Amino acid sequence: MPYTFEDRIKLVEDRIMKACERSGRRRNEVQIIAVTKYVSLDMTKSALEHGFHHLGENRWQDAQEKWETISEQVDSEADNQPIWHFIGSLQSNKVKDVIGKFTYMHSLDRLSLAEAIDKRASQLGITVPCFIQVNVSGENTKQGISPEELVPFVAQLSRCKSINPIGLMTMAPFEAEPEQTRPVFKALRELRDEMQKKSEHGSTITQLSMGMSNDFEVAIEEGATWIRLGTILVGKEEE
């Protein structure tokens, strides 16, 4: 890594500020999830110590040790409580591992998963804030429901009382020129706006989880409320 963590934080913060200025948004409209899936327990703790409370992981197998150690070590009264975000695709049989430990789910993409989450959450007496993952780009390799399926999917979700659908999530294809991702992020924002208009009392789906190391500035300009930063922020450690 060419920079120290402090340098990278400054650099990322500066780019976020500028993207907010360009698009007339306030800095506090955009929250950072530090994606720690590529880094060690120590680096994950360091992220927390530097004020990144929102931690993202995409596989329970990789996250387990970090989750358990950090949960044991952080004083429940301390103000650097981690808030875990599950950002990977989740098999229904792994729901029991994740729900109750991860606060937010970013990858809700099918009814069977929603039902499994709902069942587990109601056993635990909790409500799970979820992002619905939409495959805007239509790439076969990307998870997520198609934009056309969104409205019927949300209607079906209403029977899952322990799920609170709070937003939409997408991943743009990797582009050497990040500007090329703009149509994907714009489309996700428009989907959210349409859902707001259609819903009589306003939909609960207000947030947008979009933008990663390569394309977060474009995502912010298009309305991201959560950006998910791995490599550029906490780094990527070779195995």
Ligand SMILES: *Cc1c(COP(=O)(O)O)cnc(C)c1O
């Ligand atoms: C890995 C991952 C990220 C972070 O990726 P970087 O490009 O390293 O910032 C964000 N979102 C999801 C869903 C991921 O799997």
